[in-house]
Amino acid sequence: MVALLASLALAGCGNTGDAATAEAAGANFAAGAVEKPVLKFGFIKLTDMAPLAIAKEKGFFAEEGLNVTLEPQANWKVLLDGVIGGQLDGAHMLAGQPIAATIGYGTKADLIAPLSLDLNGNAITVSNKVWEQVKPNLPMEGGKPKHPISASVLQPVVASFKQQGKPFNMGMVFPVSTHNYELRYWLAAGGLNPGYYTPGDVGGTVDADVQLSVTPPPQMPATLEAGTIEGYCVGEPWNQAAVQKKIGVPIITDDEIWNDNPEKVFGLRKDFADKYPATTAAMLRAIIKAQQWLDADNGANRVEAVKILSQPNYVGADEEVIAASMTGKFTFEPGDTRDAPGFNIFFDKYAGYPYYSDAIWYLTQMRRWGQIPEDHPDQWYFERAKAVYRPDLYLTAANALVEAGTIPADSVPKTDGYRGEQSGFIDGITYNGKQPNAYLAKFKIGLKKGQKVSASGVTGS
């Protein structure tokens, strides 16, 4: 208490007058339209929560008549439980979370994703020790390693770990996270098996060459430094944090694994959206406006966004660490900073529209690695995707903004919800959301039709 008093005296009148909440002048309140104006949203300390922070700080929520509190959560499990239990009205979520909750993998609950928050934004980082072993074998281009780097370069390292009887461990953030599927995709594309899930378990290490485990994003650098894991896949700023602290080197970005992959979503309970349709539309309008703000004028607002995100109540990392990935650049090693204009896309390229085909891609990966223990016909995939991803809600909100002239009409796609044949994967395999089973058959590593996983291995033809 003495120290506190001392600091009170020292501080004097050092009021910075930092009126953080930008008050929207001429707020547009449709009287009585919003059923539940006081809301609490959860987020994880990652830069892709930016649309929520911006919607609050730039007054977009207030414009829609919403009084929103944003609360950081310790990890994805706590966040999910908060949304399911009703402590949170909505949250910055992993795309896999509402999907898994709806199909009953983990906690069963009816969650929906009416909006996708961003494209890309993750990277895979390996420890300095692994990087030193890998780097001499990399093809160089202009004095820098040629990108993208295939996971096959890890094979000798993994083999030497095996010889010494040590597991090669890597971290990801949640069993149904984008990071898990991206890391698995990259490893499998490089000929390394990341392991299968047996029914009901969340370890996913059957037949694994590389053992994956869960660590909350902000603890990734510390865990890597402690030597518990040799690498990880996580969102920003935690790859740049490893660069800054000189404890690891990002080896590949998710944009290089799957060009313009869909990332986080805004998730909420289905009964909430049913009960409060106007509130749901209002929050989506606010988030869409924030997404537009983030990508406006070729990212002119990003510097301001970085400043907001570096506040301790949002992402809280140092400004230069956040800026290292959010302002069109990405640093791989000291001296190896490359242009990465598409590293975080929030609005352009229809980033906000929740495509069914994106949901189906996540479902195919859940099947590929055994989280969905049995085969299902294509129709099953379509139905599950339609239950979770809700472009109808997105379009209600987006079209209202188009009508009001806030966003251009061509920023809302005319689509049946399927992106069509997609290429841009690191292994050259193409993906068509309308043929999930045919897609699954293309993978060299991954469960095939009729295969099941038990603790002793994969069985079935």
Next chain:
Amino acid sequence: MATAYADLAGSGETCQDRRTMPETGTEATGSEGAVRSSPVPPVFNMRAITSKFGLSLAAPILGVVAFLMAWGVLAPQVDTSLGALPGPGEVAEQGVALFEEWQAAKQSEADFYSAQDARIAAGTQPQAFDYAGPPTFLDQIVTSLQTVALGFALASIVAVPIGLAAGLSPLFNAAINPLVQIMKPVSPLAWLPIVTMVVSATITSADPTLAKSFVISAIVVMLCSLWPTLINTAVGTASIDKDLLAVGRVLKLGTFAKLTKLVLPSALPYIFTGMRLSLGVGWMVLIAAEMLAQNPGLGKFVWDEFQNGSSQSLARIMFAVIVIGLIGFLLDRLMMGVERFAGRNRTV
């Protein structure tokens, strides 16, 4: 970490052997307590004066200064991935920064309300909102104090009656003894998931009067802090002078009169000692519960800063540690005052 908390929670360990005297917490009282209990020295005894002065003022100052110096010298040599470990200067700086943040938050809150009032007056906003800014460090302190107060009150309400019953009836004592012995050493971290699920299932209203997270923390505090009070009450009640009870029988006192006139007054000092230990345990448990469960409060502040991983994070966490320690110390002193007051008014 779990083991560390378990150890902490276990340090409130009281009377394993129920026949011994209850613990009086001398380890926390330290030198000052010793001085107070010694007879008043004659005024002209210079040696006694210097030794009293030395014990009560000079020695503690010397100790703190030596600690600060050692900290200032040693900390910069520990290089973490968040930069060197902050010394006392950086920590004080962050204390100031936290205060400034609080001022800024107050300012933006005031701005929010004045802008809102203007909008309501202009008719553009149909209803008034509460300010939804992030909680400041001071808000977190207040939340933590409220939570520990509720948990401690609940613990006392539960523990004192059970302790009285156990002290009066050897049969009841024997019945609950195994339960108490097993529940007592359980770490708050083990209770947390169970309490979380139970509270989430019990509080189903969309807008409860008490936030779920607040109730969860308070109940965890209660579960971990009720044991010292319970055991001390039982020991205090059981060790009542048998002659007193005999007198009570002669006077044909009813059960209630016996309880209020004889048992409670003689057990009161024991009960208050138990409560003081309980409050100390409760405060330690609370911080752990807040960290793990993400319930608002100082624990969440520490955990959020840890997750931030910015270059100021460590200094801010250290500042929080100092504040947590100071508050724990003040709470202990508060209970000691109450304890002494109760002891003085003993009327048996």
